[in-house]
Amino acid sequence: MVNKFAIHVSLSDLDRAAVQGLPHSVRYFESGSYIARDGDLTDHCTVLLSGFAFRHKITGQGLRQILSILIPGDIINLQQLYLDAADHNVQTLTPCKIATIPQVALRTMASDRTAIADALIASTMVDASIYREWMVNIGRRDARTRLAHLLCEFAARLDVQGIAPGQPYELPMTQEQLGDAIGLTTVHVNRTLRGLIKDGLVFQNKRGITFPEWEIFMVEADFNSRYLHLRERGTPPGYSF
Amino acid sequence: MVNKFAIHVSLSDLDRAAVQGLPHSVRYFESGSYIARDGDLTDHCTVLLSGFAFRHKITGQGLRQILSILIPGDIINLQQLYLDAADHNVQTLTPCKIATIPQVALRTMASDRTAIADALIASTMVDASIYREWMVNIGRRDARTRLAHLLCEFAARLDVQGIAPGQPYELPMTQEQLGDAIGLTTVHVNRTLRGLIKDGLVFQNKRGITFPEWEIFMVEADFNSRYLHLRERGTPPGYSF
DNA sequence: CGTTATCTTGACCGTCGTCAAACAGGGTGG
DNA sequence: CCACCCTGTTTGACGACGGTCAAGATAACG
Known part of the structure; x- marks a missing residue:
């Protein structure tokens, strides 16, 4: 279940087991609630297990821009493990089931297993590619x-x-x-x-x-x-x- | 010089030496030339050493959307090492000096040195954050x-x-x-x-x-x-x- | 010094935003 | 079971921000 997020990323052998063995807790959010807020600092990584959510930002004039749609299997806040505070909000569209993984567990796994680290990078890059296409869509x-x-x-x-x-x-x-x-x-x-x-x-x-x-x-x-x-x-x- | 790209990313100790020791060749591009094209496959990573460049995509109607501006120190095509073909173009704005690094060298360094791998991920995430802000800018x-x-x-x-x-x-x-x-x-x-x-x-x-x-x-x-x-x-x- | 790219300005037009009101559906409580 | 909301959808009239077309002015370049 937690391993969903590695499937469409990179062919990992039986270090899928490592992913499945990650310590995690599961939480439930109701529709419309915030999973993460602009400015948040955290030491946990979260993964969307079921339901839909979206990233968004609010301009100084109070206008909202939705940045991406999260579907089951998507990693929600990998970024905050590598950078400082969150620069945008994440809010649910439907009731959601979320897995929370301690940062240290993920990082040690990433440094131990190259395939996992690669999968994380690849996943981040797919996200970036989608952002680029959205820019084209919105702009042109x-x-x-x-x-x-x-x-x-x-x-x-x-x-x-x-x-x-x-x-x-x-x-x-x-x-x-x-x-x-x-x-x-x-x-x-x-x-x-x-x-x-x-x-x-x-x-x-x-x-x-x-x-x-x-x-x-x-x-x-x-x-x-x-x-x-x-x-x-x-x-x-x-x-x- | 090649190490510029690690400075603003993560505090690496003396594995800066490893970065500086990377095998690479330097190429020069004149203003307006393509560094990479949509659809390209490559086994090299390139870094912008001097000059300015930009990423862009063309819509089906022939309209262009510029996706980001690259300044000296930026990594140009890390993505293609982890995913398949390039999904956008990279073109120079001014005459540019580019370092080309073989994929294997970079990957082995990344798997040997966690700090470097982290720096690469962080750098990719900063790019993604800039994309998000551009979406807000263009959309709202x-x-x-x-x-x-x-x-x-x-x-x-x-x-x-x-x-x-x-x-x-x-x-x-x-x-x-x-x-x-x-x-x-x-x-x-x-x-x-x-x-x-x-x-x-x-x-x-x-x-x-x-x-x-x-x-x-x-x-x-x-x-x-x-x-x-x-x-x-x-x-x-x-x-x- | 001629040629081309880039900048600048005007007149006009259209896509999309604003404002406002009516309508549909789903949940709640009397 | 039916008023009553509340949220979301739908439609109309009107306005504006930004696009289009076209021409002339500057600047860049060989």
């Missing part, structure tokens, strides 16, 4: 493409967990949160989403959200999953987006 | 604040290299490039910059760019240097922005 794409791109990213990332990219998934974000993620207002997100639905590219019901024309939708979204680095170095791509 | 601040923020970041980062934040520095970017960095058009960057100059917040001449009212300017820019993580964990701040 129009509202429609921007929203579509975000929805594609969801589908692609959730797909790794076994859900096919065309399949419905539950989107645990309000339109206000979607707007804060892509630099738009709630109102404009609504209009844009309505437009995508009207054009038959997005289908929505209680079960979740679906993309009837996945191939066309990806083009519309200017989406190419390469930046997610879903495959290992040298691993042949299984399903190509 | 108006043109004037956005431009001012970028200029503040320059001043703060160059300050580490000994230039005081109020001091003039040479801005090696065209207005088109500034626009691509903050998600604006050339024309609007021009108007916005003119506005800042007219209001006495920015002063420009052949020597470079200066901020006569640094304190006021930082407020106007909604700038707080914390996200740059310029100080070590536990190190008291020397000059507070």
Whole structure:
């Protein structure tokens, strides 16, 4: 369970056992609560076991920018073990289950086992790559493409967990949160989403959200999953987006 | 010289010697040339020794988004050693001097010396933090604040290299490039910059760019240097922005 | 000194933001 | 079971920030 976070990172042999043997405690957070706050200092590393969360920052004018969406298996605050205080907030979108690991345990494991250290670095670098793509999205794409791109990213990332990219998934974000993620207002997100639905590219019901024309939708979204680095170095791509 | 990149990252003892002893070759690039391209595979790590460069990506519509500015001491493509192909381009802004280090040398050093591995991770995390702040800047601040923020970041980062934040520095970017960095058009960057100059917040001449009212300017820019993580964990701040 | 890149300015336009109100759904309590 | 909220969605009218197009002015460069 704790080892989830190493799966999509690097092929580790049976030092998976070491990860699974890490001392940790589990905590539960309800929807909307803060897991970490801007300015926090900590000596624990936390991993998201189930549920969804997001990173965000508030500007001097009180505007919020969502920086990334965390899905099960993601490491929440590795950064604070290597730098000083947290520079952003982490808040839950849904009820979440979180594992907390003491810093020392993780660090000694990292220095003992090169493969683990590599996995941590690789994971951090994938995060950075996603940040870069978001910058492109926010800075240089129009509202429609921007929203579509975000929805594609969801589908692609959730797909790794076994859900096919065309399949419905539950989107645990309000339109206000979607707007804060892509630099738009709630109102404009609504209009844009309505437009995508009207054009038959997005289908929505209680079960979740679906993309009837996945191939066309990806083009519309200017989406190419390469930046997610879903495959290992040298691993042949299984399903190509 | 090669060790520059470890200075602002983590206090390493005399394994600085190890860094300085790394096998490397030096290459020179002229202004505007590509150091790395989207899709590149490589087994070398490169470090920027002198000059300025920038990371960027092109959208499907041909629009460019600049992702970060590289200053001397920055590692250019650590990522490609841990992931697969490059997901963005790196291009020079000025003539540049680049050190190239074989992957194996760096990796063995990282696994032998924990402090170095930590420094690499910390450096990657600072990059990620800067990406996050840029997202906030591009997504949630108006043109004037956005431009001012970028200029503040320059001043703060160059300050580490000994230039005081109020001091003039040479801005090696065209207005088109500034626009691509903050998600604006050339024309609007021009108007916005003119506005800042007219209001006495920015002063420009052949020597470079200066901020006569640094304190006021930082407020106007909604700038707080914390996200740059310029100080070590536990190190008291020397000059507070 | 001519050629090209970059900067600057004006007029006009459109995407997206603002303000406001109505509507739907889900939970709570009387 | 039905008022009553509260949160989130939806829609309209209007305005503004920033984009587009185009031209001229400067500066950089061979």
